Amino acid sequence: EAGVAQSPRYKIIEKRQSVAFWCNPISGHATLYWYQQILGQGPKLLIQFQNNGVVDDSQLPKDRFSAERLKGVDSTLKIQPAKLEDSAVYLCASSLGLGSYEQYFGPGTRLTVT
Amino acid sequence: DQQVKQNSPSLSVQEGRISILNCDYTNSMFDYFLWYKKYPAEGPTFLISISSIKDKNEDGRFTVFLNKSAKHLSLHIVPSQPGDSAVYFCAASADSGGGADGLTFGKGTHLIIQP
Numbered sequence: 001e002a003g004v005a006q007s008p009r010y011k012i013i014e015k016r017q018s019v020a021f022w023c024n025p026i027s028g029h030a031t032l033y034w035y036q037q038i039l040g041q042g043p044k045l046l047i048q049f050q051n052n053g054v055v056d057d058s059q060l061p062k063d064r065f066s067a068e069r070l071k072g073v074d075s076t077l078k079i080q081p082a083k084l085e086d087s088a089v090y091l092c093a094s095s096l097g098l099g100s101y102e103q104y105f106g107p108g109t110r111l112t113v114t
Numbered sequence: 115d116q117q118v119k120q121n122s123p124s125l126s127v128q129e130g131r132i133s134i135l136n137c138d139y140t141n142s143m144f145d146y147f148l149w150y151k152k153y154p155a156e157g158p159t160f161l162i163s164i165s166s167i168k169d170k171n172e173d174g175r176f177t178v179f180l181n182k183s184a185k186h187l188s189l190h191i192v193p194s195q196p197g198d199s200a201v202y203f204c205a206a207s208a209d210s211g212g213g214a215d216g217l218t219f220g221k222g223t224h225l226i227i228q229p
Contacts, residue, residue: 033216042203042219091157101146101207101214105157
């Protein structure tokens, strides 16, 4: 079974530029999550989707971050404009559904903002 | 305010011995706990979990213990192997009525298995 796919794996941008990350969850997984992991910290939830609807985006900095999951499968996370403090690994995870606690993570995208 | 705490940033254990990783939480609403293992440049890998209605769950060399009254859980690895060297994250979740919430993670413990 294929795991969670993410691209790109690495991205370097200058502050005030925009960037987008892509995620394809495990086939059949209805719930998709984006996490931000800053160096030395554990992952922090940004947004949770159930199919193509948002379940929780309370920790998403909505002035600069946006995410969508239009067809209920793959998802895009965008940052515009980026700040230095956005430098982190962005992890995508998926689970079977809202009744399932186990989440399966992709390899992440390492973003460096200079 | 950290709701999930892993107070040991690192732990060194001799190969073949028991590794014990600890985790404390403050949110009484958490009802499910998970351990993830992470190698450099990879995403976290699910290892083992436990529901709040249990106090122990075992899977091969890995056992998780939950003490609800103390709001404490621990992961035991017996015997420890070189491939166990990784960062281990404790995570917790709650069902706020709409199903499983996103995970709240600790900062991780770097386990080093010495040959």
